[in-house]
Amino acid sequence: MRSTTLLLLATAIVACTGTKTTTAPAAPASAVPTDAVRELSRMGSDAVLWQNASAEAYWIYKQAYQQALTRMMWNVVERAKAYRDNETRRPMAVIVDIDETVLDNSPYQVETVKSGRTFDQAEWKVWTDKASAKPSPGALEFLLMAKEASCEVFYITNRDVRERASTLKNLADAGFPFADEAHLLLMEGTSDKTERRARVRATHDVVLLVGDQLRDFDERFKDRSVKDGKATVDAMADSLSKYFVLLPNPMYGTYRDAVQGKGTDAEKLQRMQEWFQRNGY
């Protein structure tokens, strides 16, 4: 027993010495998470677990993409009927978001929870540089069917322009159609996708949009001031039903930003705690 303890101690000393003499890479600024960061990270752990590992999330994605296929086909038929005989037909398109829509970044989110951190742009880029995100369940099959149905696919994402090459590589390696510069509209200055959607609509008949955020359909969903945005959902239910399919993402997004607001992690944590104080029964 005693010799085991000594062995462990010796191993620990060697390990520590090794750490000191090794040239370690420069630690990122967030290497030592503050208590607020750790607490915020811990608050997100159930959401990350659900998204990454649950059969429920897996099936909801597949179910949603089945629904997307049905809606797309109905809208394709309707568009075709709407054209008069001599009218020149415009090409049709499907618009999809990328993150948590066609690519699954939950492994990155698992890493943040594991290390007690929250989202960090530099660490995110390390992840996207790997270009190894797996397709979301059902996404690849749906987009290949969209191509079969003569719909071009446009990827409108809030990844930034420095992630262009790795994003295209990830999409192409995974087998997604239209993984080229002309069909990838990255964030250039604003997270508001309205102008980028308009650019696609200027040349194409858009038959369906798919995203994990309601803002992937319409920027009006950024406003959560009236009934947490549910009033806007009710007001737009008809067009949502016909032209949009929403995927689940409890890990991050407008719903959480509306509560946390902007500022330091300590301020975000404070607002989260206040939200829980105010609600319930």
Ligand SMILES: [Mg+2]
């Ligand atoms: Mg997304």
